Amino acid sequence: MQNIAPFPLSVCGIEELTGHCETGVSHVLSILDPDHPEPEAFGRFGEHAKLELRFDDIIEPTAGKIAPDAGHAEAILGFGRALQAEPAPRLLVHCHAGISRSTASMALILAQARPELPAATILQGILGIREKAWPNLRLLELGDAMLGRGGSLPAAAAALYCHQLRIRPHLVEVMRRAGRGREVDAAATAVLPD
Numbered sequence: 001m002q003n004i005a006p007f008p009l010s011v012c013g014i015e016e017l018t019g020h021c022e023t024g025v026s027h028v029l030s031i032l033d034p035d036h037p038e039p040e041a042f043g044r045f046g047e048h049a050k051l052e053l054r055f056d057d058i059i060e061p062t063a064g065k066i067a068p069d070a071g072h073a074e075a076i077l078g079f080g081r082a083l084q085a086e087p088a089p090r091l092l093v094h095c096h097a098g099i100s101r102s103t104a105s106m107a108l109i110l111a112q113a114r115p116e117l118p119a120a121t122i123l124q125g126i127l128g129i130r131e132k133a134w135p136n137l138r139l140l141e142l143g144d145a146m147l148g149r150g151g152s153l154p155a156a157a158a159a160l161y162c163h164q165l166r167i168r169p170h171l172v173e174v175m176r177r178a179g180r181g182r183e184v185d186a187a188a189t190a191v192l193p194d
Helices: 014-020 040-044 070-084 101-113 119-129 137-147 152-167 171-177 181-188
Strands: 009-012 027-032 049-054 091-094
Touching: 009 014, 009 101, 009 119, 014 040, 014 091, 027 070, 027 101, 049 070, 070 101, 070 137, 091 101, 101 119, 101 137, 101 152, 119 152, 137 152, 137 181, 152 171, 152 181, 171 181
Parallel strands: 009 091, 027 049, 027 091
Antiparallel strands: none
């Protein structure tokens, strides 16, 4: 992963935050559910810049929930631009489980930082550091449009979903019950590399 990332980065869930307290993280992108308290682990982190966003891990508008929107995607990209201006940044991205919102956010930051890289390379790199990655499709779609990538990030995510479903077929039902059937359907139409 580090060979495609212009700076050291990592991704985790809330339960794993304490393991990153002393890793020299300079920037944290923290994505939480709207009503979740700030994780106590941040009290043990050294000085760092932090962007905290609050939205639910959904891909379709849902009553009583906050879906990722263009404002969230722009905030992530803005944080990524500021990060690139730093001399030696070290980024940590987290959400509740370190699987969906965080990996999608990392994909957007990398797609912006390395516009010459194909989306498939970026998503495979993320899978390399977070083997259970399942990036939030809505967030990828929003960021892909802002970056002018022509749908390549969602298409690459479809191949990643297909990979995950081959390993973890039980996720088909889990994701459909969670209202994320569009991601499962995308996996069925994915074009996989030879």
